[in-house]
Amino acid sequence: MHPAYSIIFFTTASGLGYGLLTIASVFLLLGLIPAERWYGVTVMVLGGGLVAAGLLSSTFHLGHPERAWRAVSQWRSSWLSREGVMAILTYIPVGLVALGWVIFETGSGLWGIAALFSALGSVVTVYCTGMIYASIRAIPRWYSPWVPINYLALALATGAVWFDMVSRLFDVASVFSAGLAAVSLILAWGCKSAYWRSIDTAVPVATAESATGLGALGTVRVLEQPHTSSNYLQKEMGFKVARKHAQKLRKLTRLLVFMVPFVLVLVTLGTDGTLARIAAVLASLSVAVGVVVERWLFFAEAQHAVTLYYGNSSV
Amino acid sequence: MTSPPATPPAKKLGLVIDLDTCVGCHACAVHCKEWNTGGYHAPLTDLDAYGAEPDGVWFNRIHSYDVDTGNGGPSQTVNFPRSCLHCDDAPCVTVCPTGASYKRTEDGIVLVDEDMCIGCKLCSWACAYGAREFDVDVGVMKKCTLCVDRIYNETLDEEDRLPACVSTCPVSARHFGDLADPESDVSKLVAARGGYDLMPEMECAPTNKYLPPREKRDRFSAAPIELETASPEGGFLGWLDRVLSD
Numbered sequence: 027m028h029p030a031y032s033i034i035f036f037t038t039a040s041g042l043g044y045g046l047l048t049i050a051s052v053f054l055l056l057g058l059i060p061a062e063r064w065y066g067v068t069v070m071v072l073g074g075g076l077v078a079a080g081l082l083s084s085t086f087h088l089g090h091p092e093r094a095w096r097a098v099s100q101w102r103s104s105w106l107s108r109e110g111v112m113a114i115l116t117y118i119p120v121g122l123v124a125l126g127w128v129i130f131e132t133g134s135g136l137w138g139i140a141a142l143f144s145a146l147g148s149v150v151t152v153y154c155t156g157m158i159y160a161s162i163r164a165i166p167r168w169y170s171p172w173v174p175i176n177y178l179a180l181a182l183a184t185g186a187v188w189f190d191m192v193s194r195l196f197d198v199a200s201v202f203s204a205g206l207a208a209v210s211l212i213l214a215w216g217c218k219s220a221y222w223r224s225i226d227t228a229v230p231v232a233t234a235e236s237a238t239g240l241g242a243l244g245t246v247r248v249l250e251q252p253h254t255s256s257n258y259l260q261k262e263m264g265f266k267v268a269r270k271h272a273q274k275l276r277k278l279t280r281l282l283v284f285m286v287p288f289v290l291v292l293v294t295l296g297t298d299g300t301l302a303r304i305a306a307v308l309a310s311l312s313v314a315v316g317v318v319v320e321r322w323l324f325f326a327e328a329q330h331a332v333t334l335y336y337g338n339s340s341v
Numbered sequence: 342m343t344s345p346p347a348t349p350p351a352k353k354l355g356l357v358i359d360l361d362t363c364v365g366c367h368a369c370a371v372h373c374k375e376w377n378t379g380g381y382h383a384p385l386t387d388l389d390a391y392g393a394e395p396d397g398v399w400f401n402r403i404h405s406y407d408v409d410t411g412n413g414g415p416s417q418t419v420n421f422p423r424s425c426l427h428c429d430d431a432p433c434v435t436v437c438p439t440g441a442s443y444k445r446t447e448d449g450i451v452l453v454d455e456d457m458c459i460g461c462k463l464c465s466w467a468c469a470y471g472a473r474e475f476d477v478d479v480g481v482m483k484k485c486t487l488c489v490d491r492i493y494n495e496t497l498d499e500e501d502r503l504p505a506c507v508s509t510c511p512v513s514a515r516h517f518g519d520l521a522d523p524e525s526d527v528s529k530l531v532a533a534r535g536g537y538d539l540m541p542e543m544e545c546a547p548t549n550k551y552l553p554p555r556e557k558r559d560r561f562s563a564a565p566i567e568l569e570t571a572s573p574e575g576g577f578l579g580w581l582d583r584v585l586s587d
Contacts, residue, residue, distance in 0.1 A: 089460020089480025097438035097460060103344045106463055107438035126448070163432060163543055164469035179505065232469070232540050238421055239537050239551055240360075240408050249407035249418060252370075255394045257402070258472045262462065332471035335423060336405055 027165065028265040029325035035156055036084035038317045040113075040176060043076030044148035046192075049206065051123055051141040051148070053189075058165075058202050061134075065196040066127035072192065073185075081113055093228035105161050109154035116147030152181045159324075164331045166231040166341055172221040174202055174309040175254015176214075180283070180317055183207075183214035187287050187313045191306040199306070207291045207309075218320070222276065225327070230340035237334035248337045259302060263330035275323045282316025345434060350449035354487055355427050355509065355548035357530055360428040361555045363403075363514040365420030369506035370401035373424075373485075376505040381486045382455065398474045400424055400485040401506055419554055420513070424506070425472035425485035426547035427451050428540065433464035433473060433484075442482070449521075449548055450489055455481045492517075494559035520548050526569040 050069045053059045075271075096115065100107040119140045126137030133141055163169050186207040193199035235241030255270040271306030290309035294302040329341045358488060377400060378385040387397035404421040427444075431451050434442045441457035442464050444450070453464075453473075458481040467472040473484045480553040488504035491497060501508060518527030527550075530536065536550035 076398065087461070089462075089475070089477075089482075093439070093457070093459045096440070096457060097461070100438050100440050103435040104463075105462065110438065158463070161432075162467050164467060192347045212464065232542055234406075236540050236542060237469075238406060238419070239539055239553065240406065240419055243417060243419075243554065244410040246403070247407045247409060250405040251401075252367075252402040252404050252423075255396060257396065258398070258465070258474045258477075261406045262465065262475070263471070279579075313360065330466070331469035331543065335402075335421075335471060 027325045027328045027330060029322045030087045031232075032083045032087040034318060034325065035333045036080040037114055037177070038080075038314075038321050039083065040080030040155065041152055041181035042184040042188060042317070043073045043078075043080060044116075044152050045181040045183070046076070046188050047073040047123075047185075048145045048148040048182070049185050049189045049203075051119075051145040052204070054123065054127065055138045055141040055145075057134070058200065059193065059198055061127050061131045062196070062198070063128055063131055063199060065192075066124065066131070068192055068196070069189070070120070070124040072188070074117075074124065076247065077113070105154055105157040109151060109158060110149060111153040112154050116151050117146065119143035119147055129154075143165060149178065151171050152178055165226040165328045166331070167228060167328050170221070170224060172217065172224055177222050179210070179214040179217040180320065183210040183283070183287075184313050184317050186210040187291065188305075188310050190273075190294065191292065191310040194303050194306040199294070201295065204259050204291055204295045208288060211284055211288045211291065215280070215288075218279070218283075232331050232334060233293045233340045234334045234338065236292055237331065251336065253290065257334050260336060263332050265326055267326065269327055269329075272323065272327055275319055279320040279323060282312050283320055284316075286312040286316075342428070343432065345444055346446040346503050347406065347450075348446075349521075350444075350446055351431070351521065352447065352519050353427075353449040353548045354492070354518070355449070355527075355550075356424070356487075356504070357518070357520075357527045357536060357552060358422055359514040359516070359534075359552040360419055360421060361514075363420040363422060364512055365405050366511065367403045368509050368511060369409045369422055369515060370399055370403055372505040372509035373401045374399055376488065376491065376570055380488070380490045382453075382476075382483045384479075385483065386476050388478065394511045398476050398483050400474075400483075402471070407556060417554065417557065422506075423470065423472075424453060424543070424549075425487075426470055426549040427485075427487060429546035429548060430544060432467040432545060435479075436463045436467045438463070450487045452482070452486055452489065453482050453484055455483075458482055469540055470547075480584070487517075499572040520550070575579065 085094045097107055098110045101111045122140035123144045126132050153174050156177030159168045160173035190199055190203040190207045193203045234246040234328040238246050241245050287309040293305040331341050374385055380546045385398040389395050401422055401424045404423060406419045406421055408419055427449055431444055432445050439457050439459055441454045460480045462475055473482050476483050492502050503517050507515045516527050518525045520527055531550045535550040536552050538547050
C-alpha cells in the first residue's frame with residue numbers, strides 16, 4: 027500500500043496524543059501526579075494538540091476535506107466513521123479534565139470521572155483507528171487481530187515515554203511514570219514482533235489463480251498489462267519501495283522505537299537532574315521518529331489483493 | 342445507508358463474462374469510457390492523455406494472461422475483462438464513513454453518490470477486485486454504475502437499454518441480466534457453462550460471474566511438427582540431400 031504521509035502522521039501523532047492523554051488521566055485519577063497548573067497545561071496542550079494535528083492532517087488526504095463532517099454519520103458499519111465519532115466524543119471528557127486540572131487544579135471527585143472517561147475514550151478511539159485497517163479483508167496481512175493490538179500497544183508506549191519526559195521536565199516524574207514507559211516499550215516490542223512473525227509465516231490467502239479463476243487450467247502469468255502507464259490502482263496499492271528494504275526498516279524500528287528509548291528510560295531511573303532530563307527528551311525523540319518508520323513500513327509492507335491482477339502471484 | 346440492504350435485493354442485475362470468447366479487443370472499455378464520461382460519473386477525467394504518462398479513470402480494465410498448462414504443451418492466452426462485480430456483501434459499501442457508497446435495494450447495483458463522497462479512498466482499499474478508481478481531478482471515487490443511466494433509460498430504444506460494454510462487445514462475450522432469477526438467460530448460461538465467482542475467499546459474494554475458457558480440442562496434439570526425413574538411399578530428396586551435404 028502507498029504510505030500517504032498525511033495518514034502516517036495522523037496515526038502516529040494521534041496515537042501518541044491519545045496515549046499521553048490516557049496515561050495522564052489515569053495518573054491524575056490515581057493521584058500519582060500533582061494537579062499543578064502549568065504541568066497540566068503542558069500535558070493537555072501536548073496531548074490534545076497532537077490529536078488535533080493528527081485529525082487535521084488526516085483530512086489533507088481527502089479529495090473533499092470540506093465535507094469531512096459527513097464522516098461521522100455511518101458509525102453503524104464503518105470503523106472510519108466510528109473513529110471520527112469517538113474522536114469527537116472523547117474531546118468532551120478531555121476538555122473537562124483540562125478544565126479541572128488547569129483552572130481548579132484538581133483531578134479528584136467529579137473531575138476524576140471525567141479523567142476515567144477521557145482515558146476510556148482515548149483507548150477506544152485508538153482501537154477504532156486500528157480496526158480501520160484490520161477490517162480490510164482485501165489486504166490479508168492487515169486483516170489480523172494483531173493490527174489493533176499493535177496500534178494500542180504503540181500508542182501506550184509512545185505516550186508513556188512522552189508522559190515520563192514531560193513529568194521529568196516538571197520534576198514530577200516517578201518510578202511509576204518511568205516504570206510504565208519501560209514496561210509498555212517491552213509490551214509493544216513483543217506485540218510488534220508477534221505481528222511481524224505472523225505476517226512472515228502467513229499462508230497466502232489469495233493467488234493469481236483464484237483472482238482470475240483460471241487455476242484449473244494452470245499457472246497464471248501476465249501476458250500484457252491492460253494499460254501502458256500506471257493507473258490509480260497500481261499507484262495506491264502497488265507500492266514496492268519499502269518492501270525491498272523491509273528487513274533494514276524493521277531493524278531501524280527495533281532500534282528507534284524499542285531499544286534506544288528503553289535504555290534511555292532505564293538511564294532516567296538510575297539518574298536524576300539534568301542527565302535524566304536529557305535522557306528522557308532523547309527517548310521521546312527516538313520513539314517519535316521510530317514510530318513514523320514503523321507506520322511507514324506497516325503500509326508499505328501490506329500487499330493488496332488487486333496486485334494479483336497485475337503480476338503478483340499471491341497475497 | 343452504508344449498511345447493506347437488510348433483505349437481499351429481489352433483483353440482482355449483473356454481468357456474465359465469457360472468458361472463452363473474449364478476444365481482448367478493449368471495445369467494452371472504450372465504449373464504457375465514452376458513455377460514462379458523459380453519464381452518471383461525468384467526466385471520467387484523463388490527465389496527460391496524449392503525453393508520456395497518460396492517467397485516468399476507467400471502469401473496465403482488460404487484462405491478458407498467459408496460462409502455463411504445465412504439461413510441456415503450448416500455453417493458453419486468456420483475455421480477462423475486469424470491472425465492478427456488484428457484490429452482495431460489498432465491503433466497499435460498509436467501510437464508507439459518509440453513506441456516499443451504497444447498494445440499491447431494488448436491483449443490487451453498487452453506486453457512489455459523488456456529492457456525499459469525501460474522497461477518503463477507503464472503499465478502493467476495501468475492494469479486492471480493484472473496481473474503484475479515484476478521480477484526482479474531481480476528488481471523488483468513481484466506479485462502474487452498470488450503466489444505470491442506460492438500462493432504465495426510456496429515451497433509448499429498448500434493445501439499447503444495456504450496459505455500454507455489453508452492447509458493444511463484437512463477440513458477445515458480455516451478457517447482462519438478473520442473476521437472482523434462475524430462469525433468466527444469464528442464470529441459465531452460468532448453470533450451463535459452470536460460471537464462477539472471482540476470489541470467493543474474500544467472501545464478497547459477487548453478483549457478476551465468469552465463464553471459464555472451454556477445453557481446447559487440439560491442445561495435446563499441438564506437438565511441434567517433425568521435419569520430413571530425407572533418406573540418403575534413394576529418391577529425389579535423397580539425391581538432393583547428398584548433393585547439398587557435400
